[in-house]
Amino acid sequence: MSLAGLFAFVQNLTFAQVLAYFWPFFLLDMLRYVIIESLLIFKFLFRRKRRQQRRALARHQLFSERPVVSIIVPGKNEGKHISALANSLSQQTYNNFELIIVDDGSDDNTALICRHLLKQGKIDRFFRNEVRGGKASGANTALRFSKGKFIIHIDADSHLAADAIEQILLPFYLDETVGAVGGDVRVANENASFATRLQTIEYIKTISAGRVAASELGILRIISGAHGAFKREVLEQIYGWDVGPGLDGDITLKIRKLGYRVVHAVHAVCYTNVPSKFSSLRKQRYRWDRSLVRFRLRKHVNMLAPASNFRSSSFFSIIENIVFNVFFDFKWIVYVIYMLYTAPHYLGYVFIINYFLYFLANIVQFIIARALIAPSYYSADGLTPFFLPLMPFYTGLYLRAVRTYAYLMEFLHKTSYDDPWNPWKVSRIAKKEKL
Amino acid sequence: MKIYGITTESSFVLPNIATSTIESLLDDTGTTKGAVVHYTQGDKGKVHHWVQRIRQHPHPRIYLMPLALIYEGEKPPTLLQKQFDECVSVTQLNSASSTKSALFERVGQWLDRIPNLDNNSSDSSIPFKILRLMASRNKGLEPILTPSNNRGFVYPAIEPMFERSDDSPITSLDFLHRQQFLGRDFFKRAHFCPICESAFLNFIETCPDCAAENLTKEELVHHFKCGHVDNLSHFERHNQLVCPKCDERLKHIGVDYDKPSIVYQCKQCTLQFQDPLLKVQCYSCESVSNIDDVSVEDIYVYQLSAIGLNAALYGLDALFTSILQTDLQLFSNREFKSFIHIEKARISRYKKSTSCVATIYFENLDSLFHRLGKRTEQLFKEISAVFKSVFRESDVISALNESVFVILMTETSEENANLALNRLKNAIQDLFEASLAKELSVGILTRVHRIDSASDLNLMLENALKVEEK
Numbered sequence: 001m002s003l004a005g006l007f008a009f010v011q012n013l014t015f016a017q018v019l020a021y022f023w024p025f026f027l028l029d030m031l032r033y034v035i036i037e038s039l040l041i042f043k044f045l046f047r048r049k050r051r052q053q054r055r056a057l058a059r060h061q062l063f064s065e066r067p068v069v070s071i072i073v074p075g076k077n078e079g080k081h082i083s084a085l086a087n088s089l090s091q092q093t094y095n096n097f098e099l100i101i102v103d104d105g106s107d108d109n110t111a112l113i114c115r116h117l118l119k120q121g122k123i124d125r126f127f128r129n130e131v132r133g134g135k136a137s138g139a140n141t142a143l144r145f146s147k148g149k150f151i152i153h154i155d156a157d158s159h160l161a162a163d164a165i166e167q168i169l170l171p172f173y174l175d176e177t178v179g180a181v182g183g184d185v186r187v188a189n190e191n192a193s194f195a196t197r198l199q200t201i202e203y204i205k206t207i208s209a210g211r212v213a214a215s216e217l218g219i220l221r222i223i224s225g226a227h228g229a230f231k232r233e234v235l236e237q238i239y240g241w242d243v244g245p246g247l248d249g250d251i252t253l254k255i256r257k258l259g260y261r262v263v264h265a266v267h268a269v270c271y272t273n274v275p276s277k278f279s280s281l282r283k284q285r286y287r288w289d290r291s292l293v294r295f296r297l298r299k300h301v302n303m304l305a306p307a308s309n310f311r312s313s314s315f316f317s318i319i320e321n322i323v324f325n326v327f328f329d330f331k332w333i334v335y336v337i338y339m340l341y342t343a344p345h346y347l348g349y350v351f352i353i354n355y356f357l358y359f360l361a362n363i364v365q366f367i368i369a370r371a372l373i374a375p376s377y378y379s380a381d382g383l384t385p386f387f388l389p390l391m392p393f394y395t396g397l398y399l400r401a402v403r404t405y406a407y408l409m410e411f412l413h414k415t416s417y418d419d420p421w422n423p424w425k426v427s428r429i430a431k432k433e434k435l
Numbered sequence: 436m437k438i439y440g441i442t443t444e445s446s447f448v449l450p451n452i453a454t455s456t457i458e459s460l461l462d463d464t465g466t467t468k469g470a471v472v473h474y475t476q477g478d479k480g481k482v483h484h485w486v487q488r489i490r491q492h493p494h495p496r497i498y499l500m501p502l503a504l505i506y507e508g509e510k511p512p513t514l515l516q517k518q519f520d521e522c523v524s525v526t527q528l529n530s531a532s533s534t535k536s537a538l539f540e541r542v543g544q545w546l547d548r549i550p551n552l553d554n555n556s557s558d559s560s561i562p563f564k565i566l567r568l569m570a571s572r573n574k575g576l577e578p579i580l581t582p583s584n585n586r587g588f589v590y591p592a593i594e595p596m597f598e599r600s601d602d603s604p605i606t607s608l609d610f611l612h613r614q615q616f617l618g619r620d621f622f623k624r625a626h627f628c629p630i631c632e633s634a635f636l637n638f639i640e641t642c643p644d645c646a647a648e649n650l651t652k653e654e655l656v657h658h659f660k661c662g663h664v665d666n667l668s669h670f671e672r673h674n675q676l677v678c679p680k681c682d683e684r685l686k687h688i689g690v691d692y693d694k695p696s697i698v699y700q701c702k703q704c705t706l707q708f709q710d711p712l713l714k715v716q717c718y719s720c721e722s723v724s725n726i727d728d729v730s731v732e733d734i735y736v737y738q739l740s741a742i743g744l745n746a747a748l749y750g751l752d753a754l755f756t757s758i759l760q761t762d763l764q765l766f767s768n769r770e771f772k773s774f775i776h777i778e779k780a781r782i783s784r785y786k787k788s789t790s791c792v793a794t795i796y797f798e799n800l801d802s803l804f805h806r807l808g809k810r811t812e813q814l815f816k817e818i819s820a821v822f823k824s825v826f827r828e829s830d831v832i833s834a835l836n837e838s839v840f841v842i843l844m845t846e847t848s849e850e851n852a853n854l855a856l857n858r859l860k861n862a863i864q865d866l867f868e869a870s871l872a873k874e875l876s877v878g879i880l881t882r883v884h885r886i887d888s889a890s891d892l893n894l895m896l897e898n899a900l901k902v903e904e905k
């Protein structure tokens with residue numbers, strides 16, 4: 001293996017060989033993440049230029065109607081964050097909201113703090129469940145007592161940009177059929193460490209750009225629990241949140257089934273602190289992946305079983321879901337085995353070329369994503385792009401390894417029913433019901 | 436000694452007890468041993484009034500008189516029963532009479548220990564009378580809860596000592612406790628109106644928004660399987676609990692659902708909330724207060740302390756004497772008299788020396804207690820130190836009573852005696868000033884008598900006591 005050898009290898013590649021050796025990149029990743037996503041984002045940017053006047057009108061409508069908005073913050077032992085959250089919310093450009101805190105069975109001084117803040121008028125409503133019920137029940141309790149026309153769900157430790165509430169509400173006024181809006185989540189501690197740099201790039205790519213693209217296609221699947229807005233009537237029709245992995249679950253599917261659109265508001269920015277050590281990042285992703293795996297697979301496999309209520313309409317969406325997700329997660333195994341058979345001598349060259357291809361793809365993705373979020377972009381020092389060369393290792397090796405391990409563990413044990421966000425009693429029911 | 440029976444009827448139920456009227460009973464300060472009151476239904480007001488007249492009497496033999504209540508048929512109200520030392524039904528009377536006479540004996544014996552008790556004795560201070568009542572019974576003072584008093588509780592045993600039913604008993608007991616005459620133990624904690632101190636309060640849960648009192652209260656239900664949370668009533672369907680979200684029947688609480696909290700709804704403004712604002716309305720003055728403003732006070736059971744026991748016998752100011760006793764070695768009156776006799780004989784034999792007897796009278800000494808409380812003891816110790824510095828080892832000091840002292844100053848001229856007494860007076864006055872007690876009307880009166888063969892000690896002591904009366 002040498003540089004000359006590499007050039008010779010590249011020069012001698014036929015078109016058929018390119019496809020044969022690098023099909024995962026050209027047929028799947030580049031097609032999906034670079035070409036289709038870029039086209040969708042271009043479309044979005046082009047439309048946005050044209051819609052500037054409509055946006056101004058929508059904003060005018062929002063501020064003249066001034067509907068009550070309920071900001072709900074369910075959580076356990078989050079008392080220490082609530083004061084800062086209330087202060088940051090007081091800076092919002094849209095301020096006709098009620099702040100509802102639900103204490104889901106905290107065993108620290110959360111209730112004490114919140115009752116004090118309630119007396120001071122810093123929060124508007126406070127409810128406490130003596131017994132912990134899990135994230136969904138906390139959010140549903142808040143929903144039960146909210147009065148707003150729109151419900152915005154945020155995490156206690158998140159920090160919103162000053163116009164975040166306004167930005168997340170605008171899509172409802174741009175299009176009446178919008179039932180739910182996801183807010184953008186960006187990294188607050190960008191320059192804290194090596195790990196947070198890589199996550200900053202990852203968040204911009206997958207959340208900011210990825211969800212705009214999904215939203216343009218009408219297949220946005222996730223509304224972040226850290227930042228999402230819903231029309232009240234929509235949530236009431238589906239009886240609020242379900243027990244699922246986090247709150248990101250299939251609430252979007254239910255909303256879409258009712259005939260509403262679900263969109264991503266890329267300029268409604270919520271900053272969150274991401275793990276600054278690779279060890280804690282690994283644990284976080286392992287947790288996320290494992291419950292996602294459970295959610296995607298077990299629930300759908302269960303629905304495909306002959307005994308359950310079979311509906312052909314959902315059959316194909318489920319098949320699509322499984323094929324895309326499971327196959328995308330495991331294609332690398334197929335690829336490695338395939339390469340060992342077809343070109344065992346060129347593995348080194350193929351690896352290096354793959355790296356360059358993915359590096360280039362990352363650069364293109366980053367530039368486009370950066371252009372997309374330009375109006376609301378904020379960076380501590382502008383050094384983050386220099387970490388782009390490491391992204392192929394981060395997403396291609398590190399995250400993939402964690403995800404594969406999560407799959408393995410999920411197939412071997414059903415341990416993820418013991419979610420950190422659900423108490424044991426709820427997890428146990430979920431396990432029994434194969435939710 | 437007599438036991439009187441007083442009754443509204445012409446003759447008393449018990450043949451061995453002389454029937455009397457309340458007036459003749461109050462007049463008999465010499466032979467009274469106790470009284471038995473015969474209670475018949477409807478006499479409550481009159482009986483209470485009798486007890487009041489007895490307990491409010493200034494003479495120890497009358498106001499400390501053991502009182503028994505005898506009733507036929509229905510028991511008298513608790514509040515009345517507890518104002519008496521004993522309460523028995525007529526049918527039990529014969530078997531219970533021995534314990535009663537034991538009580539009468541005990542009180543009688545205690546009265547005999549009071550020094551200088553005669554027909555003219557008169558106690559005017561109510562706190563002092565309380566001490567004596569407790570000491571003579573050797574019993575603590577227990578409150579009972581009652582709706583008849585604004586404060587919701589009374590100390591029935593001392594209640595008749597007061598003219599009106601108000602705060603005075605509690606104030607007096609609190610005073611005696613601060614003076615360390617009474618010890619106390621926690622009995623009950625109670626809430627009182629911040630405006631009028633009444634114990635009769637209505638605790639009301641109100642809406643935090645509109646202050647309405649008309650609230651409904653409902654439990655929240657959480658269905659584990661689907662995460663639905665709603666009022667219990669929204670789950671109720673045909674005597675079953677069915678989840679409105681997923682149509683599943685809820686079976687066992689804790690297994691497939693639970694009730695995480697309770698929610699109030701205001702009927703006036705429809706607000707739903709978990710923490711109603713607790714308000715308090717007073718039944719007496721009708722004022723409405725926040726729960727935080729309501730005063731929470733402890734109610735106590737009182738017992739006599741050792742100081743209290745001593746004070747009950749010798750007076751509130753006997754404390755001073757007892758301090759002097761330990762610091763200075765006070766001589767008894769008898770010893771003092773014999774010293775004077777010896778000194779008189781010595782002077783008449785040698786005709787060379789002069790000796791004097793000084794009398795010191797502290798006027799209004801017990802006002803110090805009221806003013807200084809616990810610090811009184813410290814002040815007395817300091818005064819005692821002044822005594823020690825002014826008088827010599829050879830001087831003989833004795834107390835005629837709590838506030839009159841006589842000192843035999845041997846080999847001292849009248850002039851020198853007066854000088855010494857003035858030094859004493861000034862030093863004590865300085866002490867009062869330092870203790871912020873100078874506004875008090877504690878006067879110090881002194882007199883010096885020269886001892887010669889003609890000196891009449893009894894006359895001297897009489898004169899000393901006469902100073903007191905001025």
Ligand SMILES: [Zn+2]
Nearest residue numbers: 628631717720
């Ligand atoms: Zn009152």
Ligand SMILES: [Zn+2]
Nearest residue numbers: 642645701704
């Ligand atoms: Zn109300």
Ligand SMILES: [Zn+2]
Nearest residue numbers: 658661678681
């Ligand atoms: Zn349900």
